Amino acid sequence: MSFAIEERSTRLSDNKPHIDPYPLSPYAAWAGNRNKDAILHSFEELFPTKGDALEVATGAGLHINYLAPHFPNVRFQPSDYDQGVFETIKAKRLKGNNIADPALIDLTVSSTWPNADERFYDVIFVINIFHVASLSIAEGIAALGAELLKPSGFIAIYGPFKLDGKYTTPSNEAFDREIRAAGVPEWGLKDVRDIERETRTHGLALKRQLDVPASNFILLFGRS
Numbered sequence: 001m002s003f004a005i006e007e008r009s010t011r012l013s014d015n016k017p018h019i020d021p022y023p024l025s026p027y028a029a030w031a032g033n034r035n036k037d038a039i040l041h042s043f044e045e046l047f048p049t050k051g052d053a054l055e056v057a058t059g060a061g062l063h064i065n066y067l068a069p070h071f072p073n074v075r076f077q078p079s080d081y082d083q084g085v086f087e088t089i090k091a092k093r094l095k096g097n098n099i100a101d102p103a104l105i106d107l108t109v110s111s112t113w114p115n116a117d118e119r120f121y122d123v124i125f126v127i128n129i130f131h132v133a134s135l136s137i138a139e140g141i142a143a144l145g146a147e148l149l150k151p152s153g154f155i156a157i158y159g160p161f162k163l164d165g166k167y168t169t170p171s172n173e174a175f176d177r178e179i180r181a182a183g184v185p186e187w188g189l190k191d192v193r194d195i196e197r198e199t200r201t202h203g204l205a206l207k208r209q210l211d212v213p214a215s216n217f218i219l220l221f222g223r224s
């Protein structure tokens with residue numbers, strides 16, 4: 001996936017801006033802001049009250065900074081492969097809160113991953129990346145989970161997906177058409193079954209699939 005690197009506005013708009021997955025774009029800010037409460041409500045039921053959570057593909061840090069104050073005894077680790085977003089993540093942090101400095105983690109390059117001897121995670125989560133990334137991201141998340149999750153830990157993947165080769169709603173079909181029209185080969189809704197296949201090779205299995213507003217799923221993967 002390649003993004004333009006020029007400075008862009010993060011101003012929030014009520015109207016949907018043009019699709020642009022660059023983490024600091026008005027579109028990424030608009031989409032993230034729109035779904036943050038639905039994610040929070042689901043995570044409140046899923047997350048442990050105490051422990052460690054790693055976010056991959058954190059982007060501008062909108063979600064991690066919104067979620068963390070609701071889990072005061074969970075240590076949150078933001079990460080991304082684009083170090084250009086780290087200052088934005090840090091600028092949003094409240095002083096003395098439970099969010100670590102962002103880490104460089106490229107899901108497709110295992111040499112960038114944290115050392116498993118140093119910390120194991122209760123949760124690894126990722127929000128809104130699969131529709132603008134290749135399926136190899138799923139393999140990366142599964143391999144990372146297999147290395148870094150505690151035995152009872154889980155991966156939570158939020159976003160829009162197809163299921164058994166079908167769209168689950170007309171709005172998702174329209175959204176898929178819209179992103180495919182951009183002509184980027186790896187963009188487009190992925191199928192839950194394809195993600196499952198990638199995770200199985202690393203000893204993980206789909207444990208739950210939650211319907212969340214705006215035609216999205218939260219997919220939960222744990223050790224088989």
Ligand SMILES: C[S@@+](CC[C@H](N)C(=O)[O-])C[C@H]1O[C@@H](n2cnc3c(N)ncnc32)[C@H](O)[C@@H]1O
Binds near residue numbers: 001023056105106129
């Ligand atoms: C559409 S943005 C979503 C950002 C954020 N999760 C949100 O919901 O606002 C996609 C993010 O994925 C990150 N990303 C893309 N490919 C990646 C990779 N191979 N490893 C880690 N992060 C990646 C980008 O840098 C970007 O921050």
